[in-house]
Amino acid sequence: MDVRKNPLLVLCFILCFSLLTRLSFGGDTISGNQSLSGDQTIVSAGGNFVLGFFKPGNSSGSNYYLGIWYGKVSLQTEVWVANRNNPISDPSSAELKLLDGNLVLFNESRVIIWSTNLNSTISNSTIAVMNDTGNFFLRDASNESKILWQSFDHPTHTWLPGAKLGLDKRTNVTQLLTSWKNSANPAEGLFSLELDPNGTSQYFILWNKTRQYWTSGTWNGQIFSLVPEMRSNYLYNFSYVSNDEENYFTYSMYDPTILSRFIMDISGQIKQLTWLTSSQEWFLFWSQPREQCQVYAYCGAFGVCSGNSFPSCSCLYGFVEKSPNDWGLNDYSSGCERRTPLTCENNASSNGAKDKFLVFSSTVLPENPHEMSSETDAACKLACLNNCSCNAYAYSGGNCSIWTEGLLNLQQADDGDSSAHTIFIRLAASELPSKSNGKKIVIGVVVGSVAVILLLGLVFLEIRRRRRGSVVNAKIVEGSLMAFSHKDLQIVTKNFSEKLGGGGFGSVFKGTLPDSTVIAVKKLESISQGEKQFRTEVSTIGTVQHVNLVRLRGFCSEGTEKLLVYDYMPNGSLDTHLFHGKEGSNVLDWKTRFQIALGIARGLAYLHEKCRDCIIHCDIKPENILLDANFCPKVADFGLAKLVGRDFSRVLTTMRGTRGYLAPEWISGVAITAKADVYSYGMMLFELISGRRNTEQSEDGKVRFFPTWAASKLDTGEDIFTILDSKLEGNADVEEVRKIYGVACWCIQDDEIHRPTMSQVVQILEGLLEMNKPPTPRTLQIYVDTPEDIVFFTESSTSQSSRVQSHVSTTSQAKSNASASDKP
Ligand SMILES: *[C@@H]1O[C@H](CO)[C@@H](O)[C@H](O)[C@H]1NC(C)=O
Numbered sequence: 001m002d003v004r005k006n007p008l009l010v011l012c013f014i015l016c017f018s019l020l021t022r023l024s025f026g027g028d029t030i031s032g033n034q035s036l037s038g039d040q041t042i043v044s045a046g047g048n049f050v051l052g053f054f055k056p057g058n059s060s061g062s063n064y065y066l067g068i069w070y071g072k073v074s075l076q077t078e079v080w081v082a083n084r085n086n087p088i089s090d091p092s093s094a095e096l097k098l099l100d101g102n103l104v105l106f107n108e109s110r111v112i113i114w115s116t117n118l119n120s121t122i123s124n125s126t127i128a129v130m131n132d133t134g135n136f137f138l139r140d141a142s143n144e145s146k147i148l149w150q151s152f153d154h155p156t157h158t159w160l161p162g163a164k165l166g167l168d169k170r171t172n173v174t175q176l177l178t179s180w181k182n183s184a185n186p187a188e189g190l191f192s193l194e195l196d197p198n199g200t201s202q203y204f205i206l207w208n209k210t211r212q213y214w215t216s217g218t219w220n221g222q223i224f225s226l227v228p229e230m231r232s233n234y235l236y237n238f239s240y241v242s243n244d245e246e247n248y249f250t251y252s253m254y255d256p257t258i259l260s261r262f263i264m265d266i267s268g269q270i271k272q273l274t275w276l277t278s279s280q281e282w283f284l285f286w287s288q289p290r291e292q293c294q295v296y297a298y299c300g301a302f303g304v305c306s307g308n309s310f311p312s313c314s315c316l317y318g319f320v321e322k323s324p325n326d327w328g329l330n331d332y333s334s335g336c337e338r339r340t341p342l343t344c345e346n347n348a349s350s351n352g353a354k355d356k357f358l359v360f361s362s363t364v365l366p367e368n369p370h371e372m373s374s375e376t377d378a379a380c381k382l383a384c385l386n387n388c389s390c391n392a393y394a395y396s397g398g399n400c401s402i403w404t405e406g407l408l409n410l411q412q413a414d415d416g417d418s419s420a421h422t423i424f425i426r427l428a429a430s431e432l433p434s435k436s437n438g439k440k441i442v443i444g445v446v447v448g449s450v451a452v453i454l455l456l457g458l459v460f461l462e463i464r465r466r467r468r469g470s471v472v473n474a475k476i477v478e479g480s481l482m483a484f485s486h487k488d489l490q491i492v493t494k495n496f497s498e499k500l501g502g503g504g505f506g507s508v509f510k511g512t513l514p515d516s517t518v519i520a521v522k523k524l525e526s527i528s529q530g531e532k533q534f535r536t537e538v539s540t541i542g543t544v545q546h547v548n549l550v551r552l553r554g555f556c557s558e559g560t561e562k563l564l565v566y567d568y569m570p571n572g573s574l575d576t577h578l579f580h581g582k583e584g585s586n587v588l589d590w591k592t593r594f595q596i597a598l599g600i601a602r603g604l605a606y607l608h609e610k611c612r613d614c615i616i617h618c619d620i621k622p623e624n625i626l627l628d629a630n631f632c633p634k635v636a637d638f639g640l641a642k643l644v645g646r647d648f649s650r651v652l653t654t655m656r657g658t659r660g661y662l663a664p665e666w667i668s669g670v671a672i673t674a675k676a677d678v679y680s681y682g683m684m685l686f687e688l689i690s691g692r693r694n695t696e697q698s699e700d701g702k703v704r705f706f707p708t709w710a711a712s713k714l715d716t717g718e719d720i721f722t723i724l725d726s727k728l729e730g731n732a733d734v735e736e737v738r739k740i741y742g743v744a745c746w747c748i749q750d751d752e753i754h755r756p757t758m759s760q761v762v763q764i765l766e767g768l769l770e771m772n773k774p775p776t777p778r779t780l781q782i783y784v785d786t787p788e789d790i791v792f793f794t795e796s797s798t799s800q801s802s803r804v805q806s807h808v809s810t811t812s813q814a815k816s817n818a819s820a821s822d823k824p
C-alpha cells in the first residue's frame with residue numbers, strides 16, 4: 001500500500017498525529033521561573049523534537065518519564081530520557097525547572113530525582129533550549145555560545161546526527177548508549193555501546209558493562225574494518241576526530257529532512273533506522289551483530305537461542321521462564337528456572353530418585369565450565385552427580401567439563417551440524433520417563449513443547465536417509481523440485497572442481513547428472529533462514545517458470561549447507577558477450593541484442609506481475625542474464641534476495657560493485673518496489689547499446705558516465721549511431737536503436753512513478769504501445785576519486801523534466817493498464 005497515493009490516509013496521519021502532539025506552553029525554551037509539568041511540552045523551533053513527560057510505548061504501567069521524542073513522526077519514538085531509572089507516577093505534580101542555574105526535576109513529593117548537576121557559578125541567569133537537532137541544552141541567558149550542559153553529552157539509547165559518541169580524555173568519561181530494559185521500561189538495560197576506553201577507534205558492545213561480545217574493528221579513515229557498511233555514503237557523513245582532549249565519532253545527514261537514528265536496542269544489537277514517510281514506519285538499515293544469537297547471554301540462564309525462529313529464545317526442556325512478564329516484553333535476560341528441583345539431597349538413598357541427564361546438542365558450549373580430567377564419560381557424569389550444584393556436564397576425549405552455574409549462550413544446533421557439542425543437562429528424575437533402567441538415557445533433542453514433533457521428525461529423516469541409495473538418488477519433493485544430498489552434489493560436480501562463476505549469493509559450479517544432464521550448482525553463502533522457511537522459499541522459486549527465467553531444478557539443504565541446482569546455460573552470462581567479446585564473429589549482433597532486451601523484459605514482467613507473489617529481483621545486471629544455446633536470455637538469481645533475508649544491509653553488501661545499476665530509492669531508504677528493477681533494466685539497456693560499461697574510466701583518467709554522455713551527444717543533434725557499439729560497425733536497425741534508447745531513458749527516471757512497468761516495456765518493444773520523447777533524468781551518479789566514493793550529482797534539470805506528461809500514450813486501449821498516477 002502506498003500511502004502517498006491515498007490522500008485520505010495522509011489526512012488521517014496528519015489528524016492522528018496532531019491529536020498526539022500536546023499543547024506546548026512556551027516555544028522551545030524554559031527560562032527564569034517557568035516550569036514544565038503534566039501535559040506541557042516545549043517544541044524545538046522547527047518542530048522536529050518535543051520535550052515533555054511521556055509514558056513508554058505500550059506500557060500498561062503508570063510510570064512517566066521526562067524525555068525527548070520526534071515531533072514529526074507518527075509513531076511515538078523517544079530519543080532521550082532524563083530520569084530513566086527514577087520514574088514519576090503523576091506528571092501533573094512533577095516539575096521541571098531551573099534552580100540556581102541548574103535544570104532540576106522534582107517528583108510528586110518535591111524530591112529532586114534528576115538534575116544537570118552543575119557547580120554553576122552563574123545561577124539565575126541560564127535558560128534551557130530544545131534545539132531542532134534533538135539536543136536539549138542549558139546555556140548562559142546572555143551568551144548564546146556558552147553551553148553549560150547538553151543532552152547530546154549524556155545520550156541514553158539513541159545516537160542522533162550531530163551528537164558525538166566517544167571518550168573525553170580529560171575526564172576519562174565515555175559517552176555510552178545503553179539499551180532500555182524492555183520495550184516498556186527505559187531503565188538501563190544490560191547492553192551498551194561505547195568507544196574503546198583504551199583510546200583506539202573501535203566500538204564495543206558490552207553486556208552488563210563488562211563482557212564484550214562485539215566490536216566494529218578499527219576505523220581506517222573511511223570504514224570500520226569489521227562493519228564496512230557503517231560509513232559515509234550518499235546519506236551519511238561519518239567522521240572520526242581524535243585529538244589530545246577527545247576521541248569521538250559523529251555523523252550528519254546530507255539531507256536533513258531524512259530522519260535517521262542509531263539505537264542500542266533491547267535485542268542487544270546496534271541498529272540504524274530511517275523514517276519512511278511513505279509507509280510511516282521505521283526502516284531498519286542494518287543491525288549488528290547480525291545474528292541475534294551472537295548477543296551474549298541474550299536468552300539468560302538455561303535459555304536456548306535459535307536465530308531462525310521468533311521469538312529467538314525458548315527454555316531448555318524441564319525449565320520454565322523465570323519471569324514471564326519480562327519475556328513478554330522481549331527481555332529474556334532473566335532466563336529460565338527448573339520446573340522440578342533437583343533431588344540431589346536424596347543422593348543414592350533410593351533407586352530411581354537419582355537425577356538424570358538430557359542430551360542437548362548446542363553449537364556453543366556454555367561459558368565458565370569447570371574443567372577436570374576424567375577417564376570415561378561415566379566418571380564425568382558421576383563427578384557431576386556428586387556435586388549438588390552441578391547443572392550439566394560435557395565429555396570429550398578425556399576432558400570433562402561441568403557447569404555449576406546457570407548455563408548461558410546455549411544455541412540449538414541444526415540436525416547434522418558437525419560443529420555441535422553434546423552437553424548433558426541434569427534434570428530431576430521425575431522430568432524424564434524411566435524406561436531404560438540403569439542405561440544411559442538419551443532423549444534426542446528436546447526443547448519446549450515442540451519436542452515430540454521434532455523427535456518424530458528426526459526419526460523419520462533418519463529412516464529416510466538410511467533408505468536412500470548411495471549415489472544421486474534424489475527424491476522428488478516440493479512440487480517438481482529434486483532434493484539432493486550434499487554427497488550427491490559433491491559427486492556430480494567432481495567435488496566442486498569446475499567453477500562457473502561467483503555471484504553475490506555464492507559460487508556456481510558445473511556438474512553432470514548420471515543421465516548426462518548438465519547442471520549448474522550454486523552454493524549459497526550465509527543463508528539466514530531456518531530449514532522450514534528455506535524449503536518454503538525454494539519451493540516458491542521452483543514454481544516460477546518462464547522461458548526467460550532460469551529454471552530451478554532442485555536443491556540441497558543439510559545443516560548450514562544450502563545449494564541450488566539450476567539448468568546449465570552453455571552461452572554463459574551477458575556481460576562476457578557485451579564487454580569481453582573479441583572483435584569479429586563473437587560480437588552479439590543487433591538483432592540478437594534486441595531479442596535479448598525483449599526477452600529479459602518478458603521475464604521480469606512475469607516475475608513482477610504474473611507470479612502468485614510478486615518477486616522483485618533486486619539485482620538486475622548483465623552478470624545475472626544467462627544465455628542458452630540459442631542466445632535466448634534467462635534471468636538468473638531471482639527470489640534469492642528474499643532467501644538471503646530482506647535486511648537492507650545484506651542486499652547492499654551483496655550488491656557491492658553493482659552500484660551503477662542501483663535505483664536512487666535504494667539509497668534514499670524509501671520502500672523498494674518492482675520499479676527498482678525497471679531502473680536497473682534501463683541501465684543495462686544502455687550497455688546493450690554501447691557494448692561497454694556505463695561507467696568507464698577513459699584514457700585521460702576522467703570518468704565517463706554513458707547515459708549522460710549519450711544524452712549530451714544526442715541533444716546536440718548527433719546521429720543515434722554515434723552512441724552505438726562500434727563493434728557493430730553500424731549494422732543495426734535505426735528505429736530499434738531509438739526505441740531501446742528511449743525505453744532506457746524512461747526506465748532510469750529518478751521518480752519511480754515516471755518509469756514504465758515491465759509489461760509496458762514489453763508492449764513498447766513489441767510495437768503495441770507508443771512512447772513519448774523521454775526527459776533526461778535529472779539525477780545521475782558519477783564516480784569521483786575512487787570508485788568507492790560516489791556522490792549524487794544533480795545536473796540542472798532540463799526544461800523537459802518539468803513538463804513531463806503521461807509518458808506512454810496507448811495505441812491499444814484494451815491492452816493498456818498504464819497507471820493514472822503518471823501525471824506529475
Ligand atoms: C517570575 O518571577 C518574577 C520575579 O522574579 C515574578 O514577577 C513573576 O511573576 C514570576 N512569573 C511567574 C510566571 O511566576
Ligand SMILES: *[C@@H]1O[C@H](CO)[C@@H](O)[C@H](O)[C@H]1NC(C)=O
Nearest residue numbers: 056057058059182183184329
Ligand atoms: C504495541 O502494541 C501493538 C499492538 O498491540 C504492537 O503491534 C506493537 O508492536 C507494540 N509496540 C511495542 C513497542 O511493544
Ligand SMILES: *[C@@H]1O[C@H](CO)[C@@H](O)[C@H](O)[C@H]1NC(C)=O
Nearest residue numbers: 086089107108109110111113
Ligand atoms: C520521590 O523520590 C524519592 C526519592 O527517589 C522517593 O523516595 C519518593 O517515594 C518519590 N515520591 C513519589 C511520590 O514517588
Ligand SMILES: *[C@@H]1O[C@H](CO)[C@@H](O)[C@H](O)[C@H]1NC(C)=O
Nearest residue numbers: 116117118119120121149171
Ligand atoms: C561540584 O562540586 C562538588 C563539591 O565541590 C564536587 O565534589 C563535584 O565533583 C563537582 N561537580 C562537578 C560536575 O564539577
Ligand SMILES: *[C@@H]1O[C@H](CO)[C@@H](O)[C@H](O)[C@H]1NC(C)=O
Nearest residue numbers: 033100101121122123124125
Ligand atoms: C536566584 O533567585 C532566587 C529567587 O528568585 C533568589 O532567592 C536567589 O537569591 C537568587 N540567587 C542568586 C545567586 O542570585
Ligand SMILES: *[C@@H]1O[C@H](CO)[C@@H](O)[C@H](O)[C@H]1NC(C)=O
Nearest residue numbers: 131132133135137147150152
Ligand atoms: C542547534 O541547532 C542548530 C541547527 O538547527 C545547530 O546549528 C546548532 O549547533 C545547535 N546548537 C546546539 C547547542 O546543539
Ligand SMILES: *[C@@H]1O[C@H](CO)[C@@H](O)[C@H](O)[C@H]1NC(C)=O
Nearest residue numbers: 140142143144145146147148
Ligand atoms: C560567550 O561564551 C563564549 C564561550 O564560553 C566565550 O568565548 C565568549 O567570549 C562569550 N561572549 C561574551 C560576549 O561574553
Ligand SMILES: *[C@@H]1O[C@H](CO)[C@@H](O)[C@H](O)[C@H]1NC(C)=O
Nearest residue numbers: 168169170171172173197198
Ligand atoms: C584516564 O585514563 C588514563 C589511562 O587509563 C590515565 O593515564 C589518566 O590519568 C586518566 N585520567 C583521569 C583524569 O582520570
Ligand SMILES: *[C@@H]1O[C@H](CO)[C@@H](O)[C@H](O)[C@H]1NC(C)=O
Nearest residue numbers: 195196197198199200204212
Ligand atoms: C585496555 O588495555 C589494558 C592494558 O593495555 C587491557 O588490560 C584491557 O583489557 C584493555 N581494555 C579493553 C576494553 O580493551
Ligand SMILES: *[C@@H]1O[C@H](CO)[C@@H](O)[C@H](O)[C@H]1NC(C)=O
Nearest residue numbers: 190207208209210297333334
Ligand atoms: C551485572 O554486574 C553486576 C556487578 O557489576 C552484578 O551485581 C549483576 O548481578 C550483573 N547482572 C547480571 C544480570 O548478571
Ligand SMILES: *[C@@H]1O[C@H](CO)[C@@H](O)[C@H](O)[C@H]1NC(C)=O
Nearest residue numbers: 236237238239250251252254
Ligand atoms: C563531514 O563532516 C565533517 C565534520 O562534521 C566536515 O568537516 C566535512 O566537511 C563533512 N563533509 C562533507 C562532504 O560534508
Ligand SMILES: *[C@@H]1O[C@H](CO)[C@@H](O)[C@H](O)[C@H]1NC(C)=O
Nearest residue numbers: 344345347348385386387388
Ligand atoms: C553422594 O554419594 C557419594 C557416594 O555415592 C558421596 O561421595 C557424596 O558425598 C554424596 N553427596 C551428598 C551430597 O550426600
